[in-house]
Structure formats: C-alpha cells, structure tokens
Amino acid sequence: MALLEVKNLNLELNGKKILNNLNFEIWKGYVHAIMGTNGAGKSTLANTIMGLSGYENISGDILFKGKSLKTKTISERARDGITLGWQEPARYEGLKIEDFLNASAKRKNTEELKKALSTVGIKPEDHLNRAVDKTLSGGERKKIELASILLMEPEIAFLDEPDSGIDIESISRIFEVVKILKEKGTTVVFITHSLAVLSRADHAFLMCKGQIVDKGDRQKIKNYFKEECIECEIKDPEVKKEEKRTDER
Numbered sequence: 018m019a020l021l022e023v024k025n026l027n028l029e030l031n032g033k034k035i036l037n038n039l040n041f042e043i044w045k046g047y048v049h050a051i052m053g054t055n056g057a058g059k060s061t062l063a064n065t066i067m068g069l070s071g072y073e074n075i076s077g078d079i080l081f082k083g084k085s086l087k088t089k090t091i092s093e094r095a096r097d098g099i100t101l102g103w104q105e106p107a108r109y110e111g112l113k114i115e116d117f118l119n120a121s122a123k124r125k126n127t128e129e130l131k132k133a134l135s136t137v138g139i140k141p142e143d144h145l146n147r148a149v150d151k152t153l154s155g156g157e158r159k160k161i162e163l164a165s166i167l168l169m170e171p172e173i174a175f176l177d178e179p180d181s182g183i184d185i186e187s188i189s190r191i192f193e194v195v196k197i198l199k200e201k202g203t204t205v206v207f208i209t210h211s212l213a214v215l216s217r218a219d220h221a222f223l224m225c226k227g228q229i230v231d232k233g234d235r236q237k238i239k240n241y242f243k244e245e246c247i248e249c250e251i252k253d254p255e256v257k258k259e260e261k262r263t264d265e266r
C-alpha cells in the first residue's frame with residue numbers, strides 16, 4: 018500500500034484551477050522528487066496535502082496510510098506524522114530557537130538539539146538563545162527548519178525548494194539531513210525545479226500546469242525536464258506572463 022495517495026485532486030484558488038485532476042502515489046521509505054517549472058502548482062500541492070488554511074476546498078481525495086485526510090486539520094495531519102518544510106519558512110518574533118526546536122522534537126534533549134543544529138551548519142552556541150525572527154537570514158531559517166524536521170522524525174516530510182536561499186557550501190548538508198531522515202525511516206518528498214535536488218531522489222514525478230504528466234527514475238525525469246520543460250517555459254508566453262505577475266506581487 019502507498020504511504021500517501023493523491024486521487025483526482027482538484028483545487029481552485031481565486032477562481033483559477035491550480036490543481037487539475039492530479040493523481041500519484043508516494044511509497045514509504047523512498048526519496049521522491051516532484052519536479053516542475055515555476056508556477057506548475059508544486060507549492061500549492063504541498064500546502065494542500067498539509068491542509069493549510071485556504072487550501073481546504075478540494076475535490077478528489079488525499080489518503081495517508083489508506084485513510085482520507087479530507088476532514089483532518091493541519092494539527093491532526095502533523096500529529097499523524099506529516100510535515101512540510103516551507104519554501105519560505107515563517108518567522109516567530111520572540112520565540113527562541115531552542116523553544117522552536119523543542120516544540121516539535123520527538124525527544125526534548127539539549128544534546129540532540131545541538132547535534133541537529135550542527136548537522137545543518139548552524140553553530141549551537143551562537144544560536145540556541147537567538148529568536149526565529151527577522152535577524153536570521155532566509156538561509157538560516159531554512160536550516161533551522163530542517164533541523165526541526167530532523168528532530169521531529171516525521172513519517173513523511175515534504176521539502177519545498179530545500180536549496181533555495183542556501184549557499185553552495187551548505188547544500189551538501191541538506192542532503193546529509195535527507196540521508197539521516199531516510200535512515201530513520203522518514204519518507205522524503207522534494208518539491209523542486211533544481212536538477213541538483215532531483216539528482217538526490219530515488220524516484221520522481223513531473224508536474225506541469227497542475228497535473229502529474231510523467232513519473233519514473235530520476236534520469237528519465239531529468240531528461241524530460243531538460244529537453245521539454247525548460248524549452249517550453251522559455252517559449253510559453255502564458256508562463257512568462259504569470260511569472261512576471263508573481264514577481265510583481
């Protein structure tokens with residue numbers, strides 16, 4: 018049985034169809050990638066699976082371990098072991114990093130906290146007492162969020178653009194975290210348009226205009242993406258227009 022199954026999923030936002038009869042299955046223990054160009058609907062899909070406010074009005078279904086998530090709140094989904102690393106992690110003014118990490122950690126153990134921070138490249142002695150606020154760079158917040166997922170030991174972790182805002186030297190740390198998560202039994206799903214991230218997945222899906230258009234091993238999806246999607250994105254005036262609008266927002 019699939020760990021997570023998305024069945025005929027449709028979602029409209031502000032009258033626009035963003036997810037369009039989407040179907041796919043996530044198998045337990047694998048590192049998957051959901052690959053697609055800007056605007057394909059990847060973040061919307063992740064937000065919908067997580068059950069974020071504003072993304073509830075779906076048709077079709079999402080099954081986790083065979084049970085529908087449709088009526089479950091975001092907290093219930095989190096308790097079930099589903100987590101999402103945001104494309105742009107939230108800030109929590111005044112909340113200490115130590116408290117932020119302890120809020121989701123499976124075990125409240127300071128040594129484990131420090132080790133998780135070191136794994137993502139954050140010096141524990143400089144950061145444990147700082148706040149998860151605007152004084153941290155986007156990359157630092159991304160790393161701290163990754164440390165929190167490591168400590169959480171979820172069943173499934175969706176990582177939305179895990180390399181965005183992360184400096185080149187630190188990217189290998191993300192993959193180190195993914196390796197540890199996999200060893201601990203977490204199923205990882207990258208949400209990405211990066212070929213470097215795709216190269217770390219066992220299996221991949223290709224998403225375009227709110228649909229899954231292909232799936233298979235990473236080499237197959239890499240070839241498809243390079244040969245078709247990048248070209249298409251350059252050529253497709255609709256995508257260009259949409260990106261411009263998004264950038265202007």
Ligand SMILES: Nc1ncnc2c1ncn2[C@@H]1O[C@H](COP(=O)(O)OP(=O)(O)O)[C@@H](O)[C@H]1O
Binds near residue numbers: 030031054057263
């Ligand atoms: N709240 C919204 N209302 C209307 N359109 C939206 C909304 N959120 C996202 N979109 C549009 O949905 C499409 C998919 O967005 P998104 O899921 O962020 O794509 P991706 O993560 O693949 O880049 C884009 O065209 C985006 O502009």
Ligand SMILES: [Mg+2]
Binds near residue numbers: 061104177
């Ligand atoms: Mg996105």
